[in-house]
Amino acid sequence: LMVWLRRTTHYLFIVVVAVNSTLLTINAGDYIFYTDWMWTSFVVFSVSQSTMLAVGAVYYMLFTGVPGTATYYATIMTIYTWVAKGAWFALGYPYDFVVVPVWIPSAMLLDLTYWATRRNKHAAIIIGGTLVGLSFPLFNMVNLLLVRDPLEVAFKYPRPTLPAYMTPIEPQVGKFYNSPVALGSGAGAVLSVPIAALGAKLNTWTYRWMAA
DSSP: OHHHHHHHHHHHHHHHHHHHHHHHHHHHTGGGGGSTTHHHHHHHHHHHHHHHHHHHHHHHHHHHTOTTHHHHHHHHHHHHHHHHHHHHHHTTOOTTSSOOOOOHHHHHHHHHHHHHTTSOHHHIIIIIHHHHHHHHHHHHHHHHHTSOOHHHHHHHSOOTTOOGGGSOOSOOOOGGGGOHHHHHHHHHHHHHHHHHHHHHHHHHHHHHHHHO
16 A cells, blocks of 8 residues: 555656646746847746756656656646646737747657667766757747747736836847857756756655655
C-alpha cells in the first residue's frame, strides 16, 4: 500500500509541477510579448522557459525511463496554458492576448536524444539540455510572428493587474535587441544543461524518498 501511495503521490506531483510551470508562464511570460521591451524580454522569457522545460522534462523522463515522456510533460503544460488562454478569451480579451509557448518540439528533441543514445542519462542532460536551450527561442519566435502585433494588443487591452513598471512606454531599440533568438538560444543552451542536471538530481532524491 505504501509503495502504491508513494508512486501515486509522485505522479500527482508531476502533474502539479506541470500546472505550476503553466502558472509561471502566465504570470511571468505572457505580458513579455506585449511591451515595447519585448526583444529584450524575449531573451529573459526564452531562458526561463527553456530551463523550466529542461528541469521538469528530464526529471519526468528519467523517472519513467521511457523516451516520449518529456513530450508528454510538455503537452500537459501546453494544454493547461491553452485552458488559461481560453479563460482570458472568455473574459473578453482578444484571442492573441496570451501567446502559448511552443514547448513540445523542444521536448521532442530531448526525447529523441534519450532514445538515440540508448537511454543514456548523461547524454540526455548534456546533448538534450543543449538542444532544448537552442531550439526553444527559434520555435517560439516562429510562433510569435504568427500572432497580431503585440504592441497594438498592449495599448488596446491593458491588463487590469499590470504593475506600473510594466506599463507600455516608448519603444527602446538598438544594440543586441535586434537578435533576440540568437541571444536567447546562446544563453538557453548554456543554462539548460546544469538545470537539466538538477532535474536528474531531483530524480535521485525522489527514488530515495520512495525507498524510505
